[in-house]
Amino acid sequence: MDPLSDAIRKSGADAFVMYASSRDADMRYLTRFTTSDPFVYFKKPGENGVIIISQMETGRASRESPAAIMTRAEAGLPELLKKEKDPLQATAKMIAGQTGGHILVPPQFPVGLAQALGEVCTVSVDKGTVPSLRAKKTKPEIALMKEVQKITETAMGKAVALIRESKPKKGILYSNDKPLTAEQVKYTMHCHLLEHGCTAVDTIVSCGEDTAIPHMTGTGPLKADEPIVIDLFPVNEKTGYYADMTRTVVKGEPSRGIREMYDALREAKQLGISRVKSGVPGPDVHQAVVDFFAERGYESDTRGFIHNLGHGVGLQVHELPTVGPAGKKLAAGNVITIEPGLYYPGTGGVRLEDIGAVTAKGFDKFTQFSEELVL
Incomplete structure (x- = not known):
């Protein structure tokens, strides 16, 4: 049983997405990776989660996290930053490129990034699936x-x-x-x-x-x-x-x-x-x-x-x-x-x-x- 996959399917989304540091308890729970810098986590129904991080963190992340590891370069962020003046827009396009046209996000998702994502895909808000899992x-x-x-x-x-x-x-x-x-x-x-x-x-x-x-x-x-x-x-x-x-x-x-x-x-x-x-x-x-x-x-x-x-x-x-x-x-x-x-x-x-x-x-x-x- 995978309640998060069920929540994604019920919402009609292609993936669940988080953007936070490990100070966010939901992010730490899902990734078991600790860092003070925000990073991307996404999960598609029935698949393992993936974290997108800087190259310098891949070694440590591979030891700490059960999630698959993807660098920002592998996700295309450097190329997007060459075209986009706004880092939020570039990050949004990077996420959409990996997840699909409809994403599910937690209530605490950053508003600015959610707005940027709304220009390139559909964004739905989850109703507390991860906190319920953590309970x-x-x-x-x-x-x-x-x-x-x-x-x-x-x-x-x-x-x-x-x-x-x-x-x-x-x-x-x-x-x-x-x-x-x-x-x-x-x-x-x-x-x-x-x-x-x-x-x-x-x-x-x-x-x-x-x-x-x-x-x-x-x-x-x-x-x-x-x-x-x-x-x-x-x-x-x-x-x-x-x-x-x-x-x-x-x-x-x-x-x-x-x-x-x-x-x-x-x-x-x-x-x-x-x-x-x-x-x-x-x-x-x-x-x-x-x-x-x-x-x-x-x-x-x-x-x-x-x-x-x-x-x-x-x-x-x-x-x-x-x-x-x-x-x-x-x-x-x-x-x-x-x-x-x-x-x-x-x-x-x-x-x-x-x-x-x-x-x-x-x-x-x-x-x-x-x-x-x-x-």
């Missing part, structure tokens, strides 16, 4: 993601250890006689990740009032007796696969409100996990947690639980499937997060996030890290 992970992909998660948890452990070992002075946490900052905690985690071939951006280490804003990245000294939300989602640079996890901790004595929110949060996460298995609609899993929070007196609108229960993870940190109102049925091989959170301005916020694979029987949880609140 179902193979056993080797799941193994790669489990390895990233192990590294992530070790980095998280270093962050928690820093906070645990800190000393409160006048409401501020100190480490080695200096205020312990969000930046220092992030730096410690990022260094560990780099040592193990991973990188992370937009890491969250928020504290106190900032924790009521889910994606506030956090800055400055960390406070005693206040919630500290640590959300870490690194990528393995070699494989391109992500992991994702969140923990909330307090050094000192949390308020009663934070304790009660956290107790409800742990139960909500376990409830969500217990509802996961293939064939179950993502919206149903999300709604079960919404209903649970409502029974505990927590809202799910402009405050309280204000985001989806989870999301897919893979070559992007946020991808299909959605575990929320807009989601569809979960399928075996989906790798998702379950991450309930509660956010109240004036009180603070708490969030827990685990990652795992959907199976026919339930949820294969990758996350093995402690849920300890008070350090």
